Amino acid sequence: MIPQRTATSSTLTLHVNDTAHTVTVDHRATLLDVLREQLDLTGSKKGCDHGQCGACTVLLEGRRANSCLLLAVAHDGAHLTTVEGLGDEERPHPLQQAFHERDAFQCGYCTPGQIVSGVGMLCEAAEGHPSHATRREELQRATGAPAELDRDEIRERMSGNLCRCGAYPHIVEAIEDVREHVGGGTDHASRRTEEVTA
Amino acid sequence: MAVDDTTRTDRTTERVLGSPALRREGRAKVTGTARYAAEHTPPDCAYGWPVAAAVPHGSVTGVDAADAMALPGALAVLTHENAPRLGEPDDPTLHLLQTPRVPHRGWYVALAVGETLQTAREMAQAVRVSYDEEPHDVRLTDDHPGLYHPEQANGGYPGDRETGDFDAEYAAAPHRLDLTYTLSPLHNHPMEPHAATAVWEGGHLIAYDSSQGATPVSETLATMFGLDPKQITVVAEHVGGGFGSKGTPRPPVVLAAMGAKHTSRPVKVMLPRRELPSVVGHRAPTIQRLRIGARDDGTLAALGHEVTTHTSTVKEFVEQAAVPSRVMYGADGIRTGHRVVALDVPTPSWMRAPGDASGMYALECAMDEVATALDLDPIELRLRNIPEREPDSGKPFSSHHLADCLREGARRFGWERRDPRPGTRRDGDLLLGTGVAASTYPVLVAPSTASVQALRADGSGPAYHVRVNATDIGTGARTVLAQIAADQLGVPLDAVRIDVGSSDLPTAPLAGGSSGTASWGWAVHKACRELRESGGSIVTVDTTTDVQAQEEYARHAFGAVFAEVSADAFTGEVRVRRLLGVFAAGRILNARTARSQFIGGMTMGLGMALTEHSSLDTRLGGFVEKDLAGYHVPTHADVPDIDAHWIEEHDPHLNPVGGKGIGEIGIVGTPAAIANAVHHATGRRHRQLPLTPDLVVPR
Numbered sequence: 001m002i003p004q005r006t007a008t009s010s011t012l013t014l015h016v017n018d019t020a021h022t023v024t025v026d027h028r029a030t031l032l033d034v035l036r037e038q039l040d041l042t043g044s045k046k047g048c049d050h051g052q053c054g055a056c057t058v059l060l061e062g063r064r065a066n067s068c069l070l071l072a073v074a075h076d077g078a079h080l081t082t083v084e085g086l087g088d089e090e091r092p093h094p095l096q097q098a099f100h101e102r103d104a105f106q107c108g109y110c111t112p113g114q115i116v117s118g119v120g121m122l123c124e125a126a127e128g129h130p131s132h133a134t135r136r137e138e139l140q141r142a143t144g145a146p147a148e149l150d151r152d153e154i155r156e157r158m159s160g161n162l163c164r165c166g167a168y169p170h171i172v173e174a175i176e177d178v179r180e181h182v183g184g185g186t187d188h189a190s191r192r193t194e195e196v197t198a
Numbered sequence: 199m200a201v202d203d204t205t206r207t208d209r210t211t212e213r214v215l216g217s218p219a220l221r222r223e224g225r226a227k228v229t230g231t232a233r234y235a236a237e238h239t240p241p242d243c244a245y246g247w248p249v250a251a252a253v254p255h256g257s258v259t260g261v262d263a264a265d266a267m268a269l270p271g272a273l274a275v276l277t278h279e280n281a282p283r284l285g286e287p288d289d290p291t292l293h294l295l296q297t298p299r300v301p302h303r304g305w306y307v308a309l310a311v312g313e314t315l316q317t318a319r320e321m322a323q324a325v326r327v328s329y330d331e332e333p334h335d336v337r338l339t340d341d342h343p344g345l346y347h348p349e350q351a352n353g354g355y356p357g358d359r360e361t362g363d364f365d366a367e368y369a370a371a372p373h374r375l376d377l378t379y380t381l382s383p384l385h386n387h388p389m390e391p392h393a394a395t396a397v398w399e400g401g402h403l404i405a406y407d408s409s410q411g412a413t414p415v416s417e418t419l420a421t422m423f424g425l426d427p428k429q430i431t432v433v434a435e436h437v438g439g440g441f442g443s444k445g446t447p448r449p450p451v452v453l454a455a456m457g458a459k460h461t462s463r464p465v466k467v468m469l470p471r472r473e474l475p476s477v478v479g480h481r482a483p484t485i486q487r488l489r490i491g492a493r494d495d496g497t498l499a500a501l502g503h504e505v506t507t508h509t510s511t512v513k514e515f516v517e518q519a520a521v522p523s524r525v526m527y528g529a530d531g532i533r534t535g536h537r538v539v540a541l542d543v544p545t546p547s548w549m550r551a552p553g554d555a556s557g558m559y560a561l562e563c564a565m566d567e568v569a570t571a572l573d574l575d576p577i578e579l580r581l582r583n584i585p586e587r588e589p590d591s592g593k594p595f596s597s598h599h600l601a602d603c604l605r606e607g608a609r610r611f612g613w614e615r616r617d618p619r620p621g622t623r624r625d626g627d628l629l630l631g632t633g634v635a636a637s638t639y640p641v642l643v644a645p646s647t648a649s650v651q652a653l654r655a656d657g658s659g660p661a662y663h664v665r666v667n668a669t670d671i672g673t674g675a676r677t678v679l680a681q682i683a684a685d686q687l688g689v690p691l692d693a694v695r696i697d698v699g700s701s702d703l704p705t706a707p708l709a710g711g712s713s714g715t716a717s718w719g720w721a722v723h724k725a726c727r728e729l730r731e732s733g734g735s736i737v738t739v740d741t742t743t744d745v746q747a748q749e750e751y752a753r754h755a756f757g758a759v760f761a762e763v764s765a766d767a768f769t770g771e772v773r774v775r776r777l778l779g780v781f782a783a784g785r786i787l788n789a790r791t792a793r794s795q796f797i798g799g800m801t802m803g804l805g806m807a808l809t810e811h812s813s814l815d816t817r818l819g820g821f822v823e824k825d826l827a828g829y830h831v832p833t834h835a836d837v838p839d840i841d842a843h844w845i846e847e848h849d850p851h852l853n854p855v856g857g858k859g860i861g862e863i864g865i866v867g868t869p870a871a872i873a874n875a876v877h878h879a880t881g882r883r884h885r886q887l888p889l890t891p892d893l894v895v896p897r
Contacts, residue, residue, distance in 0.1 A: 008270075028316040037315060042237035043230020045438070047389045048471040052826035055389060083230035096228040100220060103790045106798055107672030108227030109389040109438030115228060133835075155834040162826060164389045164439050165672050166801025167794060168837040 012076035016041065017085025025072040032056045032067040035082060043083035043112045047162070054161035057113040057120070058082050064120035064160075083112035086119060095119055098174035106165035114161045118175050121157045125149050131156045149179055215685040218790035222676045222696070223436065232436045235408040235450075236393035236468045243395070244273055246457040246467040247318035248449070249308035249325050250476060251300040254819020255334035255542040258298040258307050258327055266321040271313035273461050275325055278307070282459050284422040284452070290512050291477070291545050292418065292452050300329065301511045302336075302544050303820030304476025306449055311457045311465060334542040336814040338508045340378075340485045344539040345506065351518035351536050352552055353640075353711075358535035359524060359590055367531030368500035371491025375567055379488065379560040380886040383812040383821070384481035385474065385829055386549050390438020392478055393468035396454035403458075404431045407451040410440045411708025413667050415447045416701035419455060427701070435699040437671040441802070442548030443478040444671070445710040472824040475812065479547025480821075482507045482517040486560040491529075492568050496579045498529035503561060505536045510545035514538065517546065518553030522638055523561055525754055528585030543814055544821070548710065550802055551862035554639055555869070559806070559887065562635035562870030567883065570620070576634055576874070577604050577613065588752035596751035596851035599782035600636055603758040606845060607634070607780040611760040621881030628764040630775075631879025637781070637867030641716070641753035641858045644707035645742035648721035650683065652735045653695075660695035662687055664725070667703040668718040673861060674791030675714055681787060682719045682855055686726035704738060712755075712859025715787065719855040720744065751851045755858040757781035759800065759867035763875040770895030772808055772876055778841040781863055784849050785856030792860055796842035799864020805832040806865070807872035808888050 011024045014031075016039065025034050032049075035041045035058075044067055047055030051069040058067045059081035067080075087093035095118050098104070105111040125147040130139055133156035138148060147153065154172050163171065226232040251258075263275035281295035294306050310321035348357040368374060395406040403425065409415050412432040420427045432451075437444065450467045457465035469477070484507045491500030503523035509515050520534035549555075569576040581601055587594050608614065616632055617623070623630040648666035653659065664683045670676045680696045687694070697703055707717050720741045729737040762776040779800050786792045809830040812823045823829040842864070852858060869887060876894065877883050884893055 026314060026316045028320070029314075033315055036237070037239065040239065041230075042233060045234075045390070046236070046468065047391070048826050050471065050825060050827065052471075053389065083228075087229060089225045089229050089231060092225065092229055099228045100224040103221065103224075103794045105224075105227060105672075106674070106791075106794055107389065107437060107439040108223070108232055109234065111227050112230045151839070155837070159833040159835040162389065162831055162833060164387060164441070164802075164831055165794070166798030166832070166837070168801060168832075168834050169797055169840050170794065171834070172839075 010073050012073065014075060015079040017081060027073045029072050030068050031070040031072045031075060034072040035067060041082055041084055045109050045112060047110065054117060055110050055113040057117045057161065059116060059120050062123065064117055083116050086115065095174065095178045098177040102170045102174040102177065104170040104174040105167050110161060110163045114163065114171055117158060117161045122179065214691055215681050215787055216789065219677050219681055219691055219788055221674050221791065222680065223670065234390055234436050234438050235395060235406045236466055238395045238406045239466065240397050240464040242463055244311050244313060244461055244463040244465050245315045245318040246453055246465045247310045247322040248306045248453060248467070248469070248473065249310060249322050249327065250473055251303055251305045251307045252327065253300055253329045253331045254303045254336070256300050256329045256331040258300060259330050260328045261308055262326040265326070266310055266324040269317055269321055269324065271317035272321050273311045273313065273463065275321065276309040276311070276456060276460055282456050285424055287418050287422050289446060292422065292447055292449065294449055294452055295456065302476070302542050303818065304473060304544060306477065309453050309457055311461050334819045336541050336543050336819050337816050338483055338539065338541065340506045342539045345537040348514060348516045348536060348538050351516040351521065353518050355518050355521050357516065360533045361590060362531035364500050364502055364531035364533035368489055368491040368502065371499040372494055373492040373571060375490045375564065375571060377488045377564050377567060377885065379486045379563060381484045381556055381559065383483045384549055384806060384810050385812055386441040386443035386478065387474065387826065387829065387831060388439030388441055388443060391469045391471055391474060392444065392448045392450045394451035394454040395464065395466040396451065396458040397464040398458050402429050403455060405451050405455060406433045408437050408444055409434045409447065410437065410444045410669050410671050410710055412669065412699060412701040413705045414708050415451060418447045419451065422452065423455060430701065432701040433699060434669050437669060440671045441550045442552065442710060445548050445708055448478050471826065475821040475824055476544045479545060480812070481549035481552065481556065482509065482515065482546035484517055484519050484556050486519060488560055488564040490564055490568055492572060496572050496574045496582045498527055498583050500531045501527060501529040502533045503557065507536065507538050508541045508543055508546070509538050510543050511540045512545045515546045517556060519557035521553045522557040524590035525588055525638055526561060526636065527583040528589050532589055542819060550799065551639055551865050554866045555806065558637065558866045559869045562867060563873050563885070566633065566874040566877065575618065577608055580604060580636055591752055593750055593752040596753045597847055597849035598756065599845055599847055600756040602845050603756055603780040603782050606843070607758040607760050607778060610780065610841070610843065611778050613760070620878050625764065627767050629767055629879040630764050631875045631877065632760065632762045633871045633874030633878055634758060634760050635867040635870035635874060637757035637759060637863050639712055639755050639859065639863040639866055641755060641852065642711040642713035643716040643720065643745055643853055644713055645740065645745045646706040646717045646721040647704040647738065647740045648718065648725045649704050649736065649738040650725040650729050652729065661689060661693040662695065664694060664696040664722055665703045666698060666718050666722055667701055667706040668698040668714060669709040670698060671709050673709065673714065673795060674788060675709065675718065677791060678715055678787045679718055679722050682722050683726045686723055687730055712861040712863070715857050716853045716855065716859055719857070720853040723854050749851055753852065755781065755783040755863050757863050757867060759871040761871040761875040763872060763879055765876055765879045765894055767896065770891035770893070772889050772894055774804055774838055774872060776838060777804065779864060781844045782847045783844060783860045783863060784847050784852055784858035786844050787855065787857050793842050795860045796864045797840040799862060800840055800842065800868045801832055801837055803865040803868025804837060804872065806887060807869040809836065811888050
């Protein structure tokens with residue numbers, strides 16, 4: 001006789017792309033599964049379910065996170081941005097548009113994670129966070145000054161997002177496009193993210 | 199008509215065909231609205247989670263599902279004792295839950311079905327399976343007593359071939375090299391795990407499947423579930439990559455359909471990433487012996503390419519790695535052959551450029567070794583050995599521009615500045631080197647049907663509607679087929695609406711063997727031409743007789759890949775600094791998506807060269823490197839800027855669209871180009887991949 005199971009679910013509120021969703025979640029459910037199976041927000045992809053591929057990347061309070069590694073029950077009141085929150089087919093985010101024009105994908109399955117990760121990465125760089133590829137002299141800059149993003153920096157900072165179709169060179173170009181044609185580096189992407197996560 | 203046709207084509211070619219049109223589904227993919235197989239959730243949908251065999255060989259003696267079924271929300275546990283009986287499919291790896299036999303670790307022995315994903319997963323963990331374990335053997339050796347010569351290798355090629363007298367030519371050759379190259383198993387690992395959602399509506403089965411071809415899936419399901427294909431709809435609208443591993447049906451669609459039938463609920467099954475290597479196929483390991491007899495001027499007298507590989511006990515699949523040596527170089531005596539042994543391993547299958555990727559690694563490294571031995575430039579060596587006709591068949595080539603690719607690549611890469619001496623260039627602690635290798639891939643084509651309908655031309659929407667069950671696995675098939683249609687109809691691209699990715703559409707072959715665009719495109723081209731010529735409102739065509747009437751030519755795409763690498767003199771870490779590919783693949787139909795395919799293939803070749811490795815656990819059976827933490831596909835930081843170019847190639851002996859297929863050739867020459875560059879950097883040959891630091895580090 002298996003004992004009666006109690007309290008295996010909780011009701012909580014997730015703020016996803018500026019919309020509050022009050023949902024009852026299984027305590028075993030990841031944020032990714034709640035997004036995909038309960039909220040029908042299937043833009044965030046399940047590639048490995050183990051934090052190895054980045055296809056499930058969302059912005060959690062504005063920072064990149066693998067939603068497959070987060071239990072939904074621990075995120076009552078959290079603010080999330082998914083790929084659906086960056087833009088839509090009528091009004092895509094500049095980075096979404098750049099991915100399309102640069103053909104920075106083939107099958108498209110890692111793409112939402114790459115784009116969300118790219119937006120998050122540009123914000124991190126704008127805030128001055130260094131990476132493994134940051135040059136020594138760059139590290140001497142004043143705290144908080146935006147980081148210069150050359151191609152090695154972009155590659156290093158995007159390496160949590162795998163692409164098996166091999167679109168990496170085009171992804172780097174797409175990110176450079178946004179960095180370059182939006183004056184002041186990452187300001188636009190950063191602002192946009194604040195808008196949608198506010 | 200012919201004159202008019204030419205004029206029309208020439209006029210519209212500039213506008214539509216060959217233009218870098220944006221992907222039609224691109225907006226949907228970048229905004230996250232494109233739905234893949236597991237992203238269709240019908241009302242009342244239940245979830246399936248498979249149970250994998252935990253022994254390397256044997257049989258199931260009992261399944262205790264009591265604990266699993268006691269979980270809240272449990273619906274069913276299917277095993278060989280209670281699962282629906284299935285008709286026998288052509289592919290025995292799909293005959294799931296029908297017998298207690300366990301041919302290898304990871305073979306599916308049960309399916310848990312629950313109300314939610316979480317419940318199904320916990321159920322699967324709670325199912326207790328007992329086994330009668332038998333001895334297992336997963337170790338491939340070149341003297342395994344079970345080795346035999348198969349009649350055929352994958353692709354229908356004869357297992358063994360000989361032209362001329364190899365033994366005599368080899369014995370008499372002034373320069374002889376006898377080299378053995380070894381490759382580990384490799385895994386496709388498309389980013390979307392294999393998944394399916396199945397719904398029975400009355401007697402009609404609807405399956406959303408992550409597949410490279412919905413037509414073959416519906417045909418297989420019809421056989422297995424005793425249905426008429428008309429009673430089945432398979433949808434594969436967006437597919438998250440396949441690279442061969444979704445070429446024919448794989449377990450999820452069979453499990454989902456069984457689970458749905460058993461529970462009378464829609465059922466969704468997505469395979470856990472770690473289980474893919476066991477059940478979706480892999481590139482089989484190979485031990486390749488190359489024997490090359492060369493004359494003083496570098497021309498080949500003898501070429502021997504003998505491949506040893508494994509298959510499973512479930513079915514025979516023979517990686518056709520010796521086949522490229524029947525195509526590439528002229529030699530008076532050529533011997534190519536395969537030996538295979540059936541082991542207690544997961545069943546191998548297609549992985550991008552099966553045969554060619556493995557075989558050309560060995561052949562093109564061996565050619566580099568010949569060049570070094572004879573002190574010849576490796577490009578000059580290849581140029582001296584390009585044959586007049588296909589060596590094995592004696593057939594004329596429909597077109598052959600390997601020499602142009604090598605020369606154009608050399609020019610772009612700056613090859614003439616290369617110092618041939620190995621191990622002599624340094625950049626601090628880094629040893630630098632450059633390498634080259636040739637690529638090849640056969641031109642394949644299969645019969646297809648397609649239809650085109652003229653819609654009301656009131657200017658309110660598309661003027662034409664093309665329907666064909668092509669599959670866009672990321673190639674841009676939707677876009678390029680619309681370009682072909684617009685070109686034939688003489689209309690702008692946006693005047694064409696196209697539907698692909700459902701078995702309810704006119705039947706078509708799968709996306710595989712770099713044959714999709716040629717096969718579907720031929721049918722779309724024919725339908726549109728007939729509609730234009732007849733002035734009718736709808737035309738449906740079948741290209742079976744056209745394909746059968748093709749002239750006897752050897753048809754192959756060729757290419758040349760150039761690599762520059764650095765190898766750390768202290769850690770052995772190899773990094774690719776530059777990668778360049780130049781290809782001759784017929785007419786390039788969309789410059790934007792073609793470039794993506796070439797660099798994508800080259801990226802996978804970089805992975806094969808430097809990061810990707812798998813192994814079988816001789817004690818426990820099954821693969822060791824199961825997921826993306828253990829099996830290392832290239833990341834952003836591994837991949838430099840990659841240059842891909844193509845030469846204008848007009849081949850009059852192809853399909854009417856004029857393309858040779860570009861999905862696979864990018865991977866083919868890349869591993870050897872990188873391996874040859876590593877030799878040039880370090881002065882050492884390794885004759886195995888991947889070139890990881892532990893291998894390359896100086897000893």
